[in-house]
Amino acid sequence: MRFLKPFFYMLIFLIVFLSSGYLTINILLKRQTNVICPDVRGKTVEEAKRLLEKSGLSLIVSRYERRNDVPLNHITVQKPEANISTRLGRTVMVIVSEGPELIPLPVLEGKSIANAEEILREKNIQISKIIYAPHQMAGKVIAQMPKGGEDVIKGKGITLLVGTEENKYYIMPETKDMTTRDLTEEMNNKNIKYNLNYILNEQISAKINIIASIPPRTIFKNDKEIEIKVLTGG
Numbered sequence: 001m002r003f004l005k006p007f008f009y010m011l012i013f014l015i016v017f018l019s020s021g022y023l024t025i026n027i028l029l030k031r032q033t034n035v036i037c038p039d040v041r042g043k044t045v046e047e048a049k050r051l052l053e054k055s056g057l058s059l060i061v062s063r064y065e066r067r068n069d070v071p072l073n074h075i076t077v078q079k080p081e082a083n084i085s086t087r088l089g090r091t092v093m094v095i096v097s098e099g100p101e102l103i104p105l106p107v108l109e110g111k112s113i114a115n116a117e118e119i120l121r122e123k124n125i126q127i128s129k130i131i132y133a134p135h136q137m138a139g140k141v142i143a144q145m146p147k148g149g150e151d152v153i154k155g156k157g158i159t160l161l162v163g164t165e166e167n168k169y170y171i172m173p174e175t176k177d178m179t180t181r182d183l184t185e186e187m188n189n190k191n192i193k194y195n196l197n198y199i200l201n202e203q204i205s206a207k208i209n210i211i212a213s214i215p216p217r218t219i220f221k222n223d224k225e226i227e228i229k230v231l232t233g234g
Helices: 004-031 045-054 115-120 180-189
Strands: 034-036 059-065 075-078 084-085 091-097 101-102 125-133 140-145 150-152 159-166 169-171 196-199 208-211 219-221 226-233
Touching: 034 196, 045 059, 045 091, 059 075, 115 125, 115 159, 180 226
Parallel strands: 059 091, 125 159, 196 226
Antiparallel strands: 034 084, 075 091, 101 150, 140 159, 169 219, 208 226
16 A cells, blocks of 8 residues: 555646646637738738738748739738638748749841841740831831830730831823923932833824823822833924
C-alpha cells in the first residue's frame, strides 16, 4: 500500500495539470477576437494595407508575378481568403502583379512599309491595321500609333499610317486656238502624261488641228495618259 501512494499522488498531479491546461486554453480561446478578412484582390498594395489595418490585420507581399490581365502593383491572390473569419492581428499574405510584359516600339516614321514590316516581325510585334493616306512620302510610314519609343503590351498590335501618291485633278484646256508648243508646255508643267502623234492629211487646210482623247474643259486625274493628235494639212 505504501508503494501505491507515490503513483496515486502522481496521478492526481497529472489530472490537475491537464485540467488547468485545458481551462487555460479554453479561456484564451474565448478571449481571442476574430474578424472578417476583407477582400483585397484587385486593389493596390497601399489600398489593401489601409483596408486590412482598419480590420486589425497586417499585410506582407509573398511574391510578385507577371500578369497581362492585372495592372501593375495590384493584388492577385490573398491568404487567408476573403470574407472568412480570422484571428485579430493575423498577417495576410498576398501575391502582387508586376503588370503585363511591355515591349518598346521602334521608330518607324520615314521607313518604307516593307522595312517597317520586317522590323516589327523581328520584334514579334503585330500590325493591327495599315491606313493609307495621300502624302508626298508615298510608300513610307508617315505616322504610327502608339508612337515610337513608347511601350506596348506584348501581344498588342500597332497601327501604321502609310503615304500614297496624291491624286491630282486637272481641267483639259481648250485646244482650239492653241499651238502644239503651247499645249505640250502646259502638259509638261503640270506633269501630265501624254502621247503626241502628228498626222498628215492632204485633204484639209494647212491650219493645224489638235484633237485630244479628253474633251476640252473635262476634269481628269493626273494618272491618265492623254492621246493628242495633231492634224496638219498638205
